Amino acid sequence: MVERDFTVGDVPGVLRSPASGADRAPLVLMGHGGGAHKKHAAMVGRAHLLVTGCGFHVAVIDAPGHGDRPRSAHDEQDIAALRKAQAAGEPEGPIVVPYDARPAELAVPEWQATLDALQELPEIGADGPVGYVGIGLGTAIGMPLVAVEPRITAAVFGMHWPDAMFGAAKQITVPIEFALQWDNERIPREAGLALFDAFASQEKTSHANAGKHFEMPRFEADSAVRFLARHLGRAVPSPA
Amino acid sequence: MVERDFTVGDVPGVLRSPASGADRAPLVLMGHGGGAHKKHAAMVGRAHLLVTGCGFHVAVIDAPGHGDRPRSAHDEQDIAALRKAQAAGEPEGPIVVPYDARPAELAVPEWQATLDALQELPEIGADGPVGYVGIGLGTAIGMPLVAVEPRITAAVFGMHWPDAMFGAAKQITVPIEFALQWDNERIPREAGLALFDAFASQEKTSHANAGKHFEMPRFEADSAVRFLARHLGRAVPSPA
Secondary structure: OEEEEEEEOOEEEEEEEOOOOOOOOOEEEEEOOOOOOOOOHHHHHHHHHHHHHHOOEEEEEOOOOOOOOOOOHHHHHHHHHHHHHHHHOOOOHHHHHHHHHHHHHHHHHHHHHHHHHHOOOOOOOOOOOEEEEEOOHHHHHHHHHHHHOOOEEEEEEEOOOOOOOHHHHHHOOOOEEEEEEOOOOOOOHHHHHHHHHHOOOOOEEEEEEOOOHHHOOOHHHHHHHHHHHHHHOOOOOOOO | OEEEEEEEOOEEEEEEEOOOOOOOOOEEEEOOOOOOOOOOHHHHHHHHHHHHHHOOEEEEEOOOOOOOOOOOHHHHHHHHHHHHHHHHOOOOHHHHHHHHHHHHHHHHHHHHHHHHHHOOOOOOOOOOOEEEEOOOHHHHHHHHHHHHOOOEEEEEEEOOOOOOOHHHHHHOOOOEEEEEEOOOOOOOHHHHHHHHHHOOOOOEEEEEEOOOHHHOOOHHHHHHHHHHHHHHOOOOOOOO
16 A cells, blocks of 8 residues: 655645556545544554555545644634533533534535545546545535535445534435444434435445444444445455 | 255255365355245345355255245235235235244244254254344244354344344344345334344344335345355455
8 A cells, every 4th residue: 555645735635545556546535533634543444445455546634623734723612612521421412513514614625626636646537436435524524525526426424413414415316325323322323314314315325333432343344345346346355 | 056955844945055065164044035935036146145155055944834835724814915905005014023923933943953954964064153144034033043043143134023023132142234124115114223223232233225125235135145254254255
């Protein structure tokens, strides 16, 4: 796997590609989770599955206020409020939902500019297949992106409150796979199912696993890879 | 794939095995759907994935009143009532739930005797891994079987009403994958989710797909194969 740092405007990102060379291959845009960043271990692991298993290119950019990007005073306030709610055992939705709406609004044009730039690379190209994968904050950003970006033809989402997302869900018609945790102590089961229900996609699959918010099983990462491989037109990999 | 017909007591079955020979391999018990039988095309297709993809043995037996087995007067009455309800667009649950309870009760000891007999084959053996897969009637029969049969260590279920199944679900603790159709016109979404919720298994995953009762996508058959391969200890196959 070859890792190349890049910047588009003032947004830092990383492109991971097969070591074997410059054959044209599908591109997966990967949104990281809340509090994580473009080189978080979970992103590296998922990218590795896609790059080495499928021969895909995988791009991650830092979300606004994350990774190498500055936090605003507003970000700092929201994060402090979130830590306080978590310490008190209070619901996080009322803080996370409006918090995530802001980076989502900013990130849509950032992802589109990034996609424009990446498609200029000969090993990606302007007409190759493009997918999206991201859960949590990666879904808060990815859903409005996929809703308006016709170049993205398949997406993996999950693990977010539906409140601010119904509008985007109703605009999304590409195949989706949607992960939720059946015993999620942060996002009620019914909220996750309501968001899944709202997608306009003719092909949509929800994967609900027993366990709490942070207990999503590893095999869902493999499943996301197979879903993207199926839709972006590569042979389904055989993970070890 | 080698196909061998067998009979245990007066129950006819078929065992499908890899052509390549007598190496010991895991066994999957497969329950057919309502109105189908041991050699129905859907069973042959799923068996093919498991035998050629994973090297497993796959056994299917005719459920009571199905395939080569006689129908009772009671069966005939229930089938006539079901056809009438279907023609009138009435709910099928009130007919199918009690109808399926009867073959389920009969089939549990039949499956156990079949498993006893199959484990005497050297290419299966008494201590090898055993899984179960069956939806619809295959779930109505399989759930009470898996609830009482400790030799079965992983199971794929789905597409049944929960009414008569809660007791079995609460006794089942092995990993399960559970399929349901999000727009099922026969089994309400809430009923399918309630049944999934009832399983005592620590590892359980529901796969809900957009579409009606008979529109379950082909990729769920592939998913069931990977689930069984993961739990019965074979390399995950790479389907074409």
